[in-house]
Amino acid sequence: MADGVTAVLVDDHPVVRAGVAHWLSTADVELVASGEDPAVAWDGPGATADVVVLDLHLNSVTPATAELRKLVEDGRRVIVYSMRSDDEIALQCLEIGALSYLTKAEGADHLVQAVKAAAEGHSYTPPALAGALAGDRSETRPALSPRETEVLVEWFQSESKEFVAQRLNITLSTVNSHLERIRVKYAAIGRQAPTKAALVARAIQDGLIGLDDL
Amino acid sequence: MPDVAVVTLTRRVLLVVVLAVQLVLMLPQLIDHPHAPPAWLAYALLTAVLAAVATLVAAGSPTVPPILAALPLGASVLATTALPDGASLGPADWGFGLVGWYLLLVLVDRPPALIAALAAHICFSVGWFAHDGNGDAGTAGVVILSGTSFQLGVLVITRVLHRDAELAAEAAAAHDAARTREELARQREQDLRAGFEGQLGALLPLLADLADERVSTEDPGTRLRCSVAAVQLRRLFAENDDVPDPLLHELTACVDVAERRGVVVQLAVSGTATPVPTEVRRELVAPMAQALAVAHGRAKVSLLRTATEVRVAVVADAEHEPPEAAKPNEVTVETSVHSGLVRSEARWRTA
Numbered sequence: 001m002a003d004g005v006t007a008v009l010v011d012d013h014p015v016v017r018a019g020v021a022h023w024l025s026t027a028d029v030e031l032v033a034s035g036e037d038p039a040v041a042w043d044g045p046g047a048t049a050d051v052v053v054l055d056l057h058l059n060s061v062t063p064a065t066a067e068l069r070k071l072v073e074d075g076r077r078v079i080v081y082s083m084r085s086d087d088e089i090a091l092q093c094l095e096i097g098a099l100s101y102l103t104k105a106e107g108a109d110h111l112v113q114a115v116k117a118a119a120e121g122h123s124y125t126p127p128a129l130a131g132a133l134a135g136d137r138s139e140t141r142p143a144l145s146p147r148e149t150e151v152l153v154e155w156f157q158s159e160s161k162e163f164v165a166q167r168l169n170i171t172l173s174t175v176n177s178h179l180e181r182i183r184v185k186y187a188a189i190g191r192q193a194p195t196k197a198a199l200v201a202r203a204i205q206d207g208l209i210g211l212d213d214l
Numbered sequence: 215m216p217d218v219a220v221v222t223l224t225r226r227v228l229l230v231v232v233l234a235v236q237l238v239l240m241l242p243q244l245i246d247h248p249h250a251p252p253a254w255l256a257y258a259l260l261t262a263v264l265a266a267v268a269t270l271v272a273a274g275s276p277t278v279p280p281i282l283a284a285l286p287l288g289a290s291v292l293a294t295t296a297l298p299d300g301a302s303l304g305p306a307d308w309g310f311g312l313v314g315w316y317l318l319l320v321l322v323d324r325p326p327a328l329i330a331a332l333a334a335h336i337c338f339s340v341g342w343f344a345h346d347g348n349g350d351a352g353t354a355g356v357v358i359l360s361g362t363s364f365q366l367g368v369l370v371i372t373r374v375l376h377r378d379a380e381l382a383a384e385a386a387a388a389h390d391a392a393r394t395r396e397e398l399a400r401q402r403e404q405d406l407r408a409g410f411e412g413q414l415g416a417l418l419p420l421l422a423d424l425a426d427e428r429v430s431t432e433d434p435g436t437r438l439r440c441s442v443a444a445v446q447l448r449r450l451f452a453e454n455d456d457v458p459d460p461l462l463h464e465l466t467a468c469v470d471v472a473e474r475r476g477v478v479v480q481l482a483v484s485g486t487a488t489p490v491p492t493e494v495r496r497e498l499v500a501p502m503a504q505a506l507a508v509a510h511g512r513a514k515v516s517l518l519r520t521a522t523e524v525r526v527a528v529v530a531d532a533e534h535e536p537p538e539a540a541k542p543n544e545v546t547v548e549t550s551v552h553s554g555l556v557r558s559e560a561r562w563r564t565a
Binding site: 087105127128131132134135137153156157158159160163166167 | 516552559
């Protein structure tokens, strides 16, 4: 594989597993293991995969947040892939330490970008998650600059970063760095997790964000 | 003319009649004939009643205490018993007719009491005539009939006036009520029409143009107007539905119309529901409805509710600019077109 990204998928629906395998293969990501049991991410080839794509609803009504926590605490880079689109659960997954939260209504493009970003230890914020962050009214939410809020809202509304860049008269990479800064601010609050700490450390190292901003 | 006015006017007329009868007709009879002294007491009693009633009427009092009728009755007894021998119901009997007028004056608004008092007065006079009269029953009968029939005639006229006044008052009240109902109905219809015109927006002129064949559905411009009107109408239907999240409900209704037209619409919602007044909802949804009406291909509608703002936005593939919407009062609307995409957003500050 070209850039050697490997992934493991935990999902209880065979059709989803097949679909995701196909999407990832067309984007040079190797799906090394998949199954309905979270054990596939701990044993065999899945144990060393760069990215874990985790379905939040595995044959149960209660979301698999405990599984997510275990994986994150082990330092795994996890993307939550869920059919649920409510803001609360999305924000909860970020708080635990997921690098992205994708709803199954969002297409292949977002999943591929999320996996590639996660493989590098970066966050990925799809439009629905941007909406959840913009609508976040919790008391512990980090302070965002007006520009960051505007990027978040425009991205949620248009689903096109080119459109956001054009509207706000900034470059595409500035849009991305605003989104990354927002996620770093979120990673800096709440409970500690290796992925969150890495996200913050890297952002400070890269000069994306200063200690004063946190 | 209400009851009170009829009674008061009747009393005023009767006051004049009684005064005239007492002074002009009866006083000479009292003076010319050898009455016993109590006759003068009776005359004084009657004069006192006249003064009392005149005072009450002048003071604007609508009623006269019925107990005052006791005085004319007392005067009747005094005057009759003080008559010279054999003068009962004859030319010297000044009291018979006058007491009748007095009873009428006091009890004109109480017909049963008046009849009873008159009957008592007549019975006593007749009884006295039988006891001390000259025996000329014919003359006495004529005196009784002429005096009493006059007084009963006045009573009947008063009752007729009274009834007519009541009927007139009822008719006037019914007329007023009908006028009020008519006015209310007219107002309600006007409100309804004004309300609907405001909300129907582009629909009424479009229907008029189609009906007059001024425009044709062959024309893409007309079809655009139709799709705008369809979205507006659908939103209006959804407006009064009882749902937990009316804003989202109205957005969904508009999205539904666009989807029927073949636009692939994605609706994203973020944040928790906040109460939004109807007027503000209309203004929030209108720009997005206009934009959806011109959309082709794909569109994304989003509803974002933060702690301080409600924002409804649409980004859609569109060839045309959306039609001009009515100027909003409560919300800020921004519409722009970038490389084949129309973006329209309405924002409302909650706090």
